[in-house]
Amino acid sequence: MKQQLVEMLCEKSFMYSKDPIYKLASGRQSQFYVNCRPTTLHPKGMYLVGHLVFNCIERLNVQGVGGLTFGADPIAMATAFTSYMRKKPLKAFSVRKTQKDHGIVKWVEGDITRGEKVVIVEDVVTTGGSTIKALDRVQAEGLHVEKVVVLVDRQEGGMEAIREHVNSVEAIVTIEDLMRAHRHKG
Numbered sequence: 001m002k003q004q005l006v007e008m009l010c011e012k013s014f015m016y017s018k019d020p021i022y023k024l025a026s027g028r029q030s031q032f033y034v035n036c037r038p039t040t041l042h043p044k045g046m047y048l049v050g051h052l053v054f055n056c057i058e059r060l061n062v063q064g065v066g067g068l069t070f071g072a073d074p075i076a077m078a079t080a081f082t083s084y085m086r087k088k089p090l091k092a093f094s095v096r097k098t099q100k101d102h103g104i105v106k107w108v109e110g111d112i113t114r115g116e117k118v119v120i121v122e123d124v125v126t127t128g129g130s131t132i133k134a135l136d137r138v139q140a141e142g143l144h145v146e147k148v149v150v151l152v153d154r155q156e157g158g159m160e161a162i163r164e165h166v167n168s169v170e171a172i173v174t175i176e177d178l179m180r181a182h183r184h185k186g
Contacts, residue, residue: 004048008039010178012045015032018031026126034123037070037074050081050082053065054082056149057090062119062147063090064119065093066112066121068122073094093118095134096137107138115144117145119147120145120149124152124154127158148168148170151173153171
C-alpha cells in the first residue's frame with residue numbers, strides 16, 4: 001500500500017524543480033512542493049491513507065484522530081472511516097486555525113471529549129510549526145496526544161521539532177521516497 005501511495009503522491013501531489021522556485025508557508029523557497037490534497041481527497045488516495053495511518057495507530061488506546069484544518073481533515077476522516085471498518089472505531093476531529101468568536105468558543109471541532117487520548121495527523125511537515133500549533137490547541141482543550149502521524153516528511157527538521165513536544169512521531173512517506181519515485185518515473 002505504501003508504494004501505491006508514493007506513486008500516487010508523485011503523480012498528483014509532488015512537484016520538483018532543479019531551482020528553488022516553490023514558496024513554502026514559512027516563506028522560504030524550495031525545490032520541492034507537496035500538495036497532498038489531490039491525493040487525500042481522491043477515493044483511492046483516501047483508501048490508501050486511511051489504511052496506512054490506521055496501521056500506524058491501531059494498537060494505541062486512543063479515541064480520536066485529527067489535526068489542523070484543512071490539510072489534516074481528509075486524513076483524519078479516512079482514518080476514522082477505516083477504523084470503523086476494522087472494528088476499532090476512532091472519532092475524527094478538526095483543529096481550527098482561528099478560534100470561533102460566537103457560540104461555544106473552542107479550538108477543536110468534533111465529537112471529542114476533554115480527557116480523551118488522541119492522535120494528531122498532518123499532511124506535510126517541513127518545520128513542524130503547524131503540527132506544534134495543533135498539539136498546543138488540542139492540549140489546551142484537555143486532550144492527551146499519544147502520537148503524531150505525518151503523511152509526508154520533507155526531512156527538513158520538522159519531525160525533530162515535533163518530537164520535542166510528543167515522544168511518538170512517525171512519517172509514512174519521506175521526500176526521499178518521492179524523489180526516488182520521481183527519478184524512477186523518468
